[in-house]
Amino acid sequence: MGPKKPGFLPVNLREMGERGWESCDFIFVSGDAYVDHPSFAVALISRFLEAQGFRVGVLPQPDWKNPQSYTVLGRPRLAFLVGAGNMDSMVAHYTAARKPRSEDAYSPGGKAGLRPDRATLKYVEGIRAAYKDIPVIIGGIEAGLRRFAHYDYWSDTVRRSILLDSKADILVYGMGERPILEIARRLGKGEPVTAIRDVRGACVRSHGPPPELSAGALRLPDYEAVKAGDPDSLRAYAEHFMLQKLQADPGTAKPLAERSDGDRWVLQNPPAFPLETTELDRIYELPYMRRAHPMYDAAGGVPALQEVCFSLVSSRGCFGGCSFCAITFHQGRALTSRSRESLVREAETLTHHTEFKGYIHDVGGPTANFYGASCPRQAKGGFCPEKECLYPKPCPQLKADHRPYMETLKALRNIGSVKKVFIRSGIRFDYLELDKQHGREFLEILCQYHVSGQLKVAPEHISATVLAAMGKGDYDTYEKFRRDYGEMNSRLGLKQYLVPYFISGHPGSTLEDAIELALYMKRSRFVPDQVQDFYPTPGTMTTVMYRTGLDPRTMEDIYVPRGEREKRLQRSLLQFNHPDKKALVIEALRTAGREDLIGILLT
Template identity: 50%
Template sequence: MKKKREDFLPINAEDMKARGWDQLDILLITGDAYVDHPSFGVAIIGRLLEIHGYKVGIIAQPDWRDIKDFKAFGDKPPRLFVGITSGNLDSMVNNYTAARRRRKRDVYSPGGVGGKRPDRAVIVYANRVREVFGKVPIVIGGLEASLRRFAHYDYWQDRVRRSILLDSRADLIVYGMGERQVVEIAQSLESGIPIEYLTYLDGTVAKTKSLDGLKDFVELPSYEEVSTDKEKYALSFKLQYQEQDPFKGRPVVQKHGDWYIVQNRPAKPLATHELDRLYELPYTREYHPIYEKEGGIPALKEVKFSIVTHRGCYGSCAFCALVQHQGRIIQSRSKESILKEVRLLTKLPDFKGVIHDVGGPTANMYKTGCSRDGEGYCGKRNCLFPSPCPNLKKSHQEYIDLLRSIRQIPGVKHVFIRSGIRYDLLMADNESDFLKELCEHHVSGQLKIAPEHVSPKVLKAMRKPSFEVYAKFREEYKKVNKMLGKKQYLVPYFISSHPGCGLDEMIQLAEHIRDLKYNPEQVQDFTPTPMTLATCMYYTGIDPLTGEKIYVPKDMGEKRMQRALLQFRDPKNYDLVKKALKKAGRDDLIGSGKKALIPDRRPGAHRRKGQRRKKKC
């Protein structure tokens, strides 16, 4: 049974008046369709503000080409502030491929149809709000705002852009997950503190003309310096990267002309009971009824029967922005809260007995983390690179106990893990037999894993474990499945064109794929997204944490060759693969030998143009 409109937060003036309201306290605008599910950030923020007593309305995917949609609740601005997000993804990542081609699909839009959100959605929406409501306080957040808080390299324009705080003309950025901050902002504004004085809140970025009164801060090279000097850009990244600690972090300042952008230290991680409360809010777990005729929202299908167990990731992969957004510290929900949610899912009318995922950014990090919790980061090394830290709590036993309890709930037939596992963490755990438990109960025929590459040089740039660790895990996985009498396979994910990867390294990876007799259906070409370590390497040609020069494949021709090498068996890639092999001097891999990647001739090239293969009778 579908939920009714009154079960959701208001989406227009009619819904608002039906509740007896004449004005909103807070207006939230999102680039995603409105899905009232805890996997959608605006739903969490909206429900949280609601239980704190605020009148909240949501405008989802407004038409930015007109101001009409921005007046969905009338001409009167919200009493406290407007909160803006591009949605669950950066709008540029959502709208474009790594080859800078516009995507046709958008799983966060009705029917999966693209084109419902503008490029740089946060900036566009915020400037429209200024046009409609004038000086109303504007707070921007979500992934797009969070990762563009400093001067940053923009891949799509191939230049350094200013902090999004200035281009959007907003008053504050909430960076990270944001629940603590938005409530504190609402309460501060409610108490009469003007928005321009809220420059001190943890987990926020403010702008100011003066640094008077600010002590013990780190100043980055200015926007003007980092936009013209790549060494200064690398230094700037290193300085801010080292200050993302919620316990010991200091304010970080970057000058932009007459303005100073001030990042306060990250907000403290949520305690278990606080995280439990968030996921137990009264979500309908449905998309809004207005999308029914358009076929619903595809993104909901992937998460509706999945469980989020924790936040954060201490993997710190160079190409991933999680450490800059959710942080390294694992914040886990209680077992009781998770089981309560599973029981709720089993009562939904369309539940078929399958829990699709039980995890987080990395599933098997649940209840793991640093034994020095509460003291902040070590500051000396990453938790898993180049090998697991001695201070790391690596036991999977609590995760195993959780999964066993979920399997025992009436109505649950299968429990799968889709959010990925860190095999290096698994291999480092000598206290529990998680691999056997995983293979016996939680793999649906294939286990997706992310070794990413085979070259030691590239893996070092990625901050990933050595390939020997993956090879050992692969053998253990085979051994356990054989013991269980199961035929289950590994599906490894690989990345092309990552900083540090040239044609030689990509050919080395292609040879590995050949030896595995593996034919990747999905491959990933590295996309430089704001505020990642790898993006800094891509733009500057420098590893900012070591100061070493690093090779970067930027030429689109080479990037196409590298991607083609991942799928060298596909006839469509023949010319690109052959070109790559000849350019690298690897003619030995062309021909009919056992080690060859491709034959001398393109498949089918012996037939004359227009000639068809005869059909067998």
């Protein structure tokens, strides 16, 4: 995959003409503004297809109310690609309290309202209105995590597969390079989109049972069986999720089939195999402009670019196993790291950027210090579907080794034009503590070279019950890391602080658990300015807990904080020293029968 013509991908007929194109092979409709940077899905997939010889145009944030807005680039030769953006459009629009957000970091000037609610559905509807018979392929976070029946927090209902609701032809889930390239090549050879049914990492629809069902595909509980709120439906929904989870390893997964109302079906082919290191290297070294399209200059650019513009993606995938995180269902658990040489080359490219000031803002992925396969099985692209790597205890096969990551960081520090290399994407402190050979050396290097005054970590809670629901280990490990971090900075003569993230109102958390966390914060003299409320989003185990009141791992009942009042009380306890929270803290303590703590927490 060699370099292509410089410049942005075309967003209008004039830019197409400058490239000498009469039409595009694919047009990517995106809910985000067009930023030509590998942290943005529209750039990553479009540049990847371009490197394979396809002509790709970009249609960012079209006016979904006007079908003519989908004709700006004309009719694509092969298909429309649709992605709601780097964030689920509903998460982009609404807080965990379902209140509208006032800003959208992925839109020009941070302006809200430039993409619709449920953007994937609206965009496909608009394309169909403009071109009735054109193939449409959907993908990304929004579509991929809604590929089967899913709980929708914003309407408090279980909705059917987005593939059925949108009437798109194919849904690509997970990391899309392998499936989208196969689909593109087959369409390019003249194969009808209706005949493309067997692509790994893709879902297709059918009327009547898919033939794959009789050839070994596993059947999920029907949509009709999981959409209601009675005990049988709730249990079926939890089983529905666990069957998907157990069929997520590319090496062992079987196809899955789900029937919806009216005998409509969705077939999910097994996941695509993760990209290898050399493939990942090539994708991230494609000729990105690393800027927002100039059409956004007058609005002040696109805010989301600021944090990632000078960051390096060092890995994909995460074997952390947090119950509240959808990365398992999107990037997958098998981890692929980029080579040191590729990261150095990309960093050297950054130094030529006109706005580069010498600072690399991050070197990481979903978890920064996961850099390399966790065990021999992951090294082959697979994992144990029935087990987690770090929960409830670290797997004996888990290999914690920070040496490759340290060597990469050192190579980046040694680039002449680089003043500082930060790590901001977060580290797993339990993984660091597990590395008995090199963990302390990594902590020293981390504190000495890669922290900008504060290190963000995510213990999430301190209650054993809540941590178990989260799929996290005991908080003693965090306490040890907190001491080690403080001692290391003291030895180095540095004043650097630990900023822990905690989640309020997570399934499993009672008012008593929130009080326990508040007392811990009082003892440790840390109270966060902001608290992250649990947000039920598609594709996570804890969203299943929220919907069903069951732990899908055991099918046992689990406590779920419900209602704005209880959520508000739990949240206030985590900010007990804020004057405006005093009345709520008193109410929470009285509700829990712990008036004895009023004087302790509020003094």
